[in-house]
Amino acid sequence: MQTYIENILVALSSIKENLLRSILTILIIGIGITSLVGILTAIDAVKSSINENFTSMGANTFNIKNTSTNMRAHHNGTRAKKYQPISYREAVYFKNNFDNSCKVSISSLLSRTATAKHEYRKTNPNISIFGVDENYVFNSGYQIANGRNFSIDEISFGRHVSLIGKAVKEKLFPNEKAVGKFFSIGNKKFKIIGVLEEKGSRIGFSTDESILVPITNARNFFTRGSTSYVISVRAQDRYFLESTIGLAISTFRKVRQLKPEQENDFKIVKSDNLSNMLIDNIRYVTIAATLIGFITLVGAAIGLMNIMLVSVTERTKEIGVRKSLGATSRLIRTQFLIESTIVCQLGGIFGIIVGVLIGNLTAKFIGASFVVPWIWIFSAIILCFVVGITSGVLPAIQASKLDPIESLRNE
Numbered sequence: 001m002q003t004y005i006e007n008i009l010v011a012l013s014s015i016k017e018n019l020l021r022s023i024l025t026i027l028i029i030g031i032g033i034t035s036l037v038g039i040l041t042a043i044d045a046v047k048s049s050i051n052e053n054f055t056s057m058g059a060n061t062f063n064i065k066n067t068s069t070n071m072r073a074h075h076n077g078t079r080a081k082k083y084q085p086i087s088y089r090e091a092v093y094f095k096n097n098f099d100n101s102c103k104v105s106i107s108s109l110l111s112r113t114a115t116a117k118h119e120y121r122k123t124n125p126n127i128s129i130f131g132v133d134e135n136y137v138f139n140s141g142y143q144i145a146n147g148r149n150f151s152i153d154e155i156s157f158g159r160h161v162s163l164i165g166k167a168v169k170e171k172l173f174p175n176e177k178a179v180g181k182f183f184s185i186g187n188k189k190f191k192i193i194g195v196l197e198e199k200g201s202r203i204g205f206s207t208d209e210s211i212l213v214p215i216t217n218a219r220n221f222f223t224r225g226s227t228s229y230v231i232s233v234r235a236q237d238r239y240f241l242e243s244t245i246g247l248a249i250s251t252f253r254k255v256r257q258l259k260p261e262q263e264n265d266f267k268i269v270k271s272d273n274l275s276n277m278l279i280d281n282i283r284y285v286t287i288a289a290t291l292i293g294f295i296t297l298v299g300a301a302i303g304l305m306n307i308m309l310v311s312v313t314e315r316t317k318e319i320g321v322r323k324s325l326g327a328t329s330r331l332i333r334t335q336f337l338i339e340s341t342i343v344c345q346l347g348g349i350f351g352i353i354v355g356v357l358i359g360n361l362t363a364k365f366i367g368a369s370f371v372v373p374w375i376w377i378f379s380a381i382i383l384c385f386v387v388g389i390t391s392g393v394l395p396a397i398q399a400s401k402l403d404p405i406e407s408l409r410n411e
Contacts, residue, residue, distance in 0.1 A: 033351025036293030041359025131218025147194030340392025
């Protein structure tokens, strides 16, 4: 044990004496670990953000959507079948006849390219307008920052009222209260009764750039052509989710008047379905990023080995002195392996810190939350140990084989 401690002290002394070379070596390893940990940290942050965004509706919420509004070919390719969109009548009938213990909401996306105006201010033409009912805010995981939700009366009679997202409020009413004020979409005016709390972006569009209006109002003024409605169901508890989905399928098949032998012409989408699909796709990005990181680290390992080999040449006389004083070949090998491992671990620590910071800064630009990738941190530490041993083996063997008499003659 005492011998190993002495070797560690000798290795640390050698690192200190050759400070510039040691710093350069640490940077080589650090850059390799930074690239690996940084990329994987950013990917973990994106995964976390996806899960947060798509489970914000709640683990006990699911949607009923139309299968497709387009022509869809049968398996044999002989003929095609058209799946009808979910009509407003069907959605209302389902809502009125479903289990009272569940909250059911009806909604429809009316536009993604609307422009809202107030006096001389107006938004960009990227505002999403949704026709919704009184349960939509609750089922979709929104919180109201100011004002209130729609009343049943406002939904029933299609009042010209609205809830607006945070981004819309900041654009139209940057330094004043929005609740109680009016704005227009085209030639239609709406009174703001509430402002939604900020939620951020979800896969390409911002939920804060949204305007919610009563669905009955939307049907009178916004609907164009064949519109499909989305039914959202919030189960009493997440433990009842699967049974509630089964009941919803049975109920909606009756609404659609489907025969037992007919397949469903609608689909059930749980809040985590899309997130799981996206995370599965990101898995391939993770594999590619890991390979790139490993390639960078292999380059760093080769650089470390080269520097250690140069170090053996430069320290030939030192090795000869140690051998003449009784150091065995095994002790010389151990010293070089310890020195290589310490340098690698210092580079690894540097790379982990920088990698986590860069990964999270990158994630912040896309709206993802801060994460500490413990798995990748521990993996990087183990990897640095392996790289240190691997890079130090050849120089250590070469150093241990030096003849002490020939080494002492070296100038």
